[in-house]
Amino acid sequence: xxxxxxxxxxxxxxxxxxxxLRCVPISNHLYFYWYRQILGQKVEFLxxxxxxxxxxKSEIFDDQFSVExxxxxxxxxxxxxxxxxxxxxxxxxxxxxxxGLSGNTIxxxxxxxxxxx
Amino acid sequence: AQKITQTQPGMFVQEKEAVTLDCxxxxxxxxxxxxxxxxxxxxxxxxxxxxxxxxxxNATEGRYSLNFQKARKSANLVIxxxxxxxxxxxxxxxxxxxxxxxxxxxxxxxxxxxxxx
Numbered sequence: 630x631x632x633x634x635x636x637x638x639x640x641x642x643x644x645x646x647x648x649x650l651r652c653v654p655i656s657n658h659l660y661f662y663w664y665r666q667i668l669g670q671k672v673e674f675l676x677x678x679x680x681x682x683x684x685x686k687s688e689i690f691d692d693q694f695s696v697e698x699x700x701x702x703x704x705x706x707x708x709x710x711x712x713x714x715x716x717x718x719x720x721x722x723x724x725x726x727x728x729g730l731s732g733n734t735i736x737x738x739x740x741x742x743x744x745x746x
Numbered sequence: 747a748q749k750i751t752q753t754q755p756g757m758f759v760q761e762k763e764a765v766t767l768d769c770x771x772x773x774x775x776x777x778x779x780x781x782x783x784x785x786x787x788x789x790x791x792x793x794x795x796x797x798x799x800x801x802x803x804n805a806t807e808g809r810y811s812l813n814f815q816k817a818r819k820s821a822n823l824v825i826x827x828x829x830x831x832x833x834x835x836x837x838x839x840x841x842x843x844x845x846x847x848x849x850x851x852x853x854x855x856x857x858x859x860x861x862x863x
Contacts, residue, residue, distance in 0.1 A: 660848055674850030684848030720791060733779045737791035
């Protein structure tokens with residue numbers, strides 16, 4: 630079964646450092662997303678991406694964050710200068726264009742734990 | 747704006763019993779989708795079931811069914827014949843069905859379900 634894959638599974642970084650989280654969405658999906666989950670809290674939407682540009686973003690997704698699809702398969706989230714409060718699980722997700730179950734379902738990767746020290 | 751409310755922070759259920767996890771939502775969008783995800787202790791987000799706001803029948807997927815009551819704005823998840831492996835966090839989520847597929851999911855705070863032998 631196709632799946633969303635994420636790397637790294639866990640990363641520890643020093644405050645102020647840049648971090649890049651990588652994702653390979655499901656191959657025939659056209660919409661890509663990043664979510665985050667601070668430990669013990671609910672999952673929060675960060676950004677959606679379609680046709681090589683940001684489609685929607687939340688207020689969490691400020692200038693410290695950026696996304697990119699550098700080639701035909703990878704989708705990355707960059708945090709330019711990490712803060713302690715960026716420590717969280719970051720989920721990549723993807724969906725197929727359209728309505729109905731096959732179009733609307735958003736499939737998540739296994740997540741990347743980011744710990745900022 | 748959309749809002750998801752899950753009023754049960756935790757539940758203990760005997761194995762083989764049926765479980766109902768509550769979810770109510772609020773939205774002004776005329777068309778939307780409702781989702782349930784399972785998050786085991788390992789952290790990944792597993793899609794369980796989807797219900798479109800215009801679907802006439804309640805969604806079912808194996809042991810999972812979604813009790814959709816549109817007038818009450820509720821979308822409860824029912825798990826029949828619970829198993830020990832069902833122990834996990836369960837998140838209800840929704841997004842507007844804009845047709846473009848780019849909107850992010852709004853999640854509830856989750857219900858921690860523990861199945862007891």
